[in-house]
Amino acid sequence: MRLKSAVILANGSFPVHEIPLNILKTSECLVCCDGAINKLETAGIKAHAIVGDLDSLSNDLKRKYQDIIHHFSNQDTNDLTKAVNWCLMNKINDITIVGATGERDDHMIGNIFLLPSYTKKMKVKMLTDYGIFTPVMRSRNFDSYIGQQVSIFSPQAETIITTANLRYELTNQKLDMLWQGTLNESMGDSFRIDFEGPSLIVYQEY
Amino acid sequence: MRLKSAVILANGSFPVHEIPLNILKTSECLVCCDGAINKLETAGIKAHAIVGDLDSLSNDLKRKYQDIIHHFSNQDTNDLTKAVNWCLMNKINDITIVGATGERDDHMIGNIFLLPSYTKKMKVKMLTDYGIFTPVMRSRNFDSYIGQQVSIFSPQAETIITTANLRYELTNQKLDMLWQGTLNESMGDSFRIDFEGPSLIVYQEY
Incomplete structure (x- = not known):
């Protein structure tokens, strides 16, 4: 495309x-x-x-x-x-x-x-x-930097999420509440979010 | 209490x-x-x-x-x-x-x-x-004024909602998406929200 x-x-x-x-x-x-x-x-x-x-x-x-x-x-x-x-x-x-x-x-x-x-x-x-909101429909990597503040929002609360290279990792976890995925942090120059279910919204501070 | x-x-x-x-x-x-x-x-x-x-x-x-x-x-x-x-x-x-x-x-x-x-x-x-956010656990009336901008957020999307005295009334409706209950408006000096299910958050502009 x-x-x-x-x-x-x-x-x-x-x-x-x-x-x-x-x-x-x-x-x-x-x-x-x-x-x-x-x-x-x-x-x-x-x-x-x-x-x-x-x-x-x-x-x-x-x-x-x-x-x-x-x-x-x-x-x-x-x-x-x-x-x-x-x-x-x-x-x-x-x-x-x-x-x-x-x-x-x-x-x-x-x-x-x-x-x-x-x-x-x-x-x-x-x-x-203050930062960037990205809606994500499928698993992917994100460019980042060490210490970047990252929040993951799961608007429909059903999505099963696994993260890699974040300070507080999720492993096959649902985020029942919108605040539960906030205040995370990148551990390097990229991180990854794998998930199954409805779209997520990822926020990265500048 | x-x-x-x-x-x-x-x-x-x-x-x-x-x-x-x-x-x-x-x-x-x-x-x-x-x-x-x-x-x-x-x-x-x-x-x-x-x-x-x-x-x-x-x-x-x-x-x-x-x-x-x-x-x-x-x-x-x-x-x-x-x-x-x-x-x-x-x-x-x-x-x-x-x-x-x-x-x-x-x-x-x-x-x-x-x-x-x-x-x-x-x-x-x-x-x-800009306004007031009120978390609400049960059906109630809200003091208001004609034309007050009102938004209803249903964070867990399961709540069944009926409104009275809003411009765009809900009748036994779920709000599947967080944006769906935004941009409503009060029709008088009060409105009412009846609901069954998890808590809502109501926003009223000053």
């Missing part, structure tokens, strides 16, 4: 950390959730597409950006999902999401735990000001 | 919103996770107890606060849980947690989804800069 990539700016806190900020500044295809366009303007960065229900957009901005605005009014999906769906429609299959955390706590949780539903159709990761 | 209350300051972002900030300033018993003591000093607020593994505390601070420091070295619990356990040991059974969100994303998720485990032994709520 040839990968066509984009960066999505969601409507949480605008990135401060240099890693997501650089990704935003250097993106060749930047898809902006409509509620985030003011922040993007303030930062002097250009969007290639603006996607959303346009509720939060002034008429001035609607006129200014009419050529790149894509209106989706579906109330069953949140703003981030609308942007992801626009990418899928445009055959973009490698997405980096920034600005999806901070501000409203329930939006943040929603955005993070939506990641596994996106990963069935595309490669996706989310970069915050 | 007579309630004896305390406020716990966790080691996330120091509160900015006036609601958690006022609670912090006016608390008669303020329990501070050890990593947050510098922020509390900067704000000129006094802690009544400092709880943690003391890893992050300088020797100067250890000396300064020796009379109110309580050392817990258990690696199986995070800082917030250590503070909650100290409260339980001191027969405190009504806890308001502030400063538990912001900063490291995995800490934030851990702290929020630990709430149901605390609520078996005490009354507990968490106030962020």
